[in-house]
Every structure is written in structure tokens, then in C-alpha cells.
Amino acid sequence: MRRGTVCRWRQCPPNAGYRPVGGDSRRSACHDLLVLRPFVAYLRVYEPLLALGDPPDERLRVAVAAAKLRRTEAGDREQAMWLKSQVAAPRRLLPAELADGRAAPSLLTDVLVLDADEVPGGESEHGPLVCPLELRARSAAALVTFLDDAHPSLKNVIIDEGGFTPDAIKSRTKAAMVDLTTTAAHTLSTTWTIPLPWFVLVDPEERKLVLGKGRDDPRRELSWRTSLADAQRRAREAGDLLEQTFGDSGPGRVLFETRRWLDNFHPASVVELDYGGLVQLFDDAVLEADTTADEVHDILEALRTGNVEELAELFSELREFWGDLAARERAN
Numbered sequence: 065m066r067r068g069t070v071c072r073w074r075q076c077p078p079n080a081g082y083r084p085v086g087g088d089s090r091r092s093a094c095h096d097l098l099v100l101r102p103f104v105a106y107l108r109v110y111e112p113l114l115a116l117g118d119p120p121d122e123r124l125r126v127a128v129a130a131a132k133l134r135r136t137e138a139g140d141r142e143q144a145m146w147l148k149s150q151v152a153a154p155r156r157l158l159p160a161e162l163a164d165g166r167a168a169p170s171l172l173t174d175v176l177v178l179d180a181d182e183v184p185g186g187e188s189e190h191g192p193l194v195c196p197l198e199l200r201a202r203s204a205a206a207l208v209t210f211l212d213d214a215h216p217s218l219k220n221v222i223i224d225e226g227g228f229t230p231d232a233i234k235s236r237t238k239a240a241m242v243d244l245t246t247t248a249a250h251t252l253s254t255t256w257t258i259p260l261p262w263f264v265l266v267d268p269e270e271r272k273l274v275l276g277k278g279r280d281d282p283r284r285e286l287s288w289r290t291s292l293a294d295a296q297r298r299a300r301e302a303g304d305l306l307e308q309t310f311g312d313s314g315p316g317r318v319l320f321e322t323r324r325w326l327d328n329f330h331p332a333s334v335v336e337l338d339y340g341g342l343v344q345l346f347d348d349a350v351l352e353a354d355t356t357a358d359e360v361h362d363i364l365e366a367l368r369t370g371n372v373e374e375l376a377e378l379f380s381e382l383r384e385f386w387g388d389l390a391a392r393e394r395a396n
Contacts, residue, residue: 100280101341102139103393107252107262107322108336109292110178112190115330116245123172128192131177136282138176139341142199145170157228157236158207160200165236167200167243174199183334184270184291190332195250202249204240207233248328256393257386258339260360261319264302265295265326266337268357275348284343286351292326292333299323302364309367345389356382 113120113128120128133141142159149156152163160168174197180186183193211219211233223230266288276284299319306316326335343351359378366375 100344101136101282102143103256103341103345104139104253105255105258105340105342106135106138106336106338107265108135108176108195108338109250109326109329110176110193110195110334110336111246111250111330112188112332113192113194114190115333116194116196121172123169124175124194127173127175128177128194133174133176133197135176135287135336135338136285138197141174142197145174145199146203155227157226157233158200158203158240160197160203161236161240165239167240171196171198171200171243178289178334178336182272182289184289184294188332188334190330193334195336196245198243198249198251200240201243202251202253204237205249208237246328248325250329252322252325253340256342256389258337258342258356259318260356260382260386261302261315261322262337263357263360264298264319264364265322265335266290266298266357267294268355268361271357273351275351279344279347286339286343286354288337288357290335292329292331292335295335296323296326299326305364305367342389345392354385356385 113125116124145159149159149161154163156163157165160170160174162168176195176197178188178193178195180188211222214222223233226233228236267290268288270288270290272285272287272289274283274285276282278284299322303316303319303323306314306319310316312320346354359382363375363378366372366378
């Protein structure tokens with residue numbers, strides 16, 4: 065907290081310092097500076113361990129057996145790795161990368177593992193179900209997309225600031241994509257909101273809600289899990305309906321791209337939709353009453369039956385709910 069400023073909660077002294085959530089309570093700390101999870105939501109695929117290598121690397125086996133990283137900690141881990149890459153000397157182009165451009169050992173140890181009771185239909189017949197973070201490869205793909213889309217002047221500033229030549233960036237990002245065990249990353253992520261077509265993939269009744277003891281509780285979670293086969297079936301049926309109604313643009317396009325992404329994975333995989341850090345933006349009552357998944361499926365039913373009045377009402381409710389988050393993002 066800057067000296068001379070006042071906490072927005074008007075509870076902290078002007079000289080209050082930084083303290084992470086769960087940190088040393090003896091230090092004076094401003095409420096505004098408590099460390100929150102990144103406001104990122106995720107769509108993940110967990111594959112059987114054997115799909116990640118035949119046989120899987122021994123370091124990966126050990127990491128899966130230990131299962132130390134929890135999904136509620138994944139955003140913090142990714143943020144920490146990115147910050148570490150920026151303060152390292154020399155600076156790294158990508159997180160989870162060594163100075164010479166090779167992948168850091170965390171490539172094989174940063175993994176999420178589904179507990180047996182979280183697998184739809186019971187324990188997996190194919191062993192542990194694993195979602196590698198693949199942070200370096202995902203960051204490389206995002207960097208390439210950004211540089212392709214950025215205005216030339218902005219692109220030049222980013223390149224100059226980073227201290228890497230265009231050829232070096234091209235070489236490093238290409239090498240990073242080799243980290244992937246399939247032709248696609250196991251995780252899609254989005255900030256401040258969730259694409260509504262993602263809710264098509266899940267059964268609203270498969271919701272898992274853990275409120276914890278408040279918005280900043282690290283255990284706080286809202287998520288759904290479903291089998292890959294069910295997710296693909298729902299995506300295919302909804303995609304055909306949306307294409308007939310709206311053509312191949314808008315929500316139909318998002319769903320089409322998501323279907324193509326799902327096709328990269330082992331048939332025995334599990335798909336997870338996770339609000340991630342977005343749970344910190346809602347109080348308990350709002351999370352408990354959130355019916356976005358139900359409303360998205362109700363929209364599909366309204367499209368099938370031609371119920372225009374219900375369709376308009378549902379779209380209005382969703383726009384109001386998620387529009388509030390969009391307004392917060394602009395404010396930040």
C-alpha cells in the first residue's frame with residue numbers, strides 16, 4: 065500500500081504493508097494487498113497417465129503419485145512461474161524455461177491429478193487421470209498469437225523490451241510447442257469470464273461447489289466434470305443446432321473450435337470446467353444461486369422448440385450476470 069493512501073475498507077493505517085493471504089498475521093497489512101488468485105477460469109482435459117508416454121517418464125510417474133498440486137492452486141503456480149521468469153537473470157522469454165531455452169524440470173512435475181471420487185462414473189479403468197499444466201507451451205502459443213495480431217509498433221516495443229530478436233522468439237516458441245504430448249494443450253483458459261459454449265459440455269447436475277470460509281479461501285471452488293465422450297456428444301448435438309440457427313459464426317464457431325480441441329485426447333479422458341479464480345468475485349449466495357449451466361442448456365431447448373419468449377429471457381439473465389464481470393474487468 066502506498067504511504068499516505070487510505071485502504072478502500074478504511075480499516076488499515078497508511079503505512080500498512082504487503083502480506084499474502086495466510087501469511088504472517090503479525091505484520092500490518094492492507095486488505096487491498098492480500099494476494100488473490102488470478103481471475104482466470106479453465107477448461108481442462110485429464111488423460112490417462114499412459115496417454116502421456118508409453119511408458120510415461122519416471123519423473124512424471126512420481127509427480128502423479130505425489131499429486132501435490134491442487135487445481136485451486138494452479139493459477140497461483142502459473143502466476144509464480146511467470147513472475148519468476150521475468151525477474152530471472154538473464155530474463156526468460158517464457159515461464160517454466162531455463163536460461164538456455166530448454167524446458168524447466170517442472171514440465172514433468174506440474175500436473176493436476178483427479179481423485180478417484182472425482183471421476184464421473186467412479187474410478188478410472190485406465191489408471192490415474194492427469195492434466196499437465198504445460199505452462200511453457202501455452203505461453204508460447206499465446207505469445208505467437210499476440211505478436212501475429214499486435215500492431216507493428218506495439219510488437220516492436222515488446223520485442224525490444226524483452227531483449228530477444230524475432231528469430232530467437234520464433235525459435236524458442238517453436239521449441240516450446242514440442243513440450244506437448246498431443247497436438248493440443250490440455251488446458252484452455254480465459255480471464256474474467258467464461259465462454260457460454262463451454263457450459264454446453266457439462267451436465268448442470270454434475271456441479272461441485274465448495275464455498276470455504278469466504279471469497280479468499282484457497283479451497284473455494286465451483287466446477288463440473290464429465291467424460292470426454294459425453295462432452296463430445298453434447299458439443300456435437302448443440303453445434304448442429306447452433307449451425308442450423310445462426311450459421312457458423314458466434315457461439316457456433318466457439319463450440320466448433322472446442323469440439324476440434326476435444327478430438328485430440330484419449331477416449332477415456334475427463335473434461336473439467338473450473339471457475340478457477342473467478343469464485344473470488346462472487347459472494348456465497350451468488351455462487352449458490354448461479355444457474356448459468358442450467359440456463360445455457362435451457363437456451364438450447366428453447367432453440368429446439370422455437371420458444372422465442374423464453375429464449376429472450378434467458379439471454380437477458382445471462383447478459384446481466386456475466387455483464388457485471390465484464391464491467392469490473394474494464395474498471396480494472
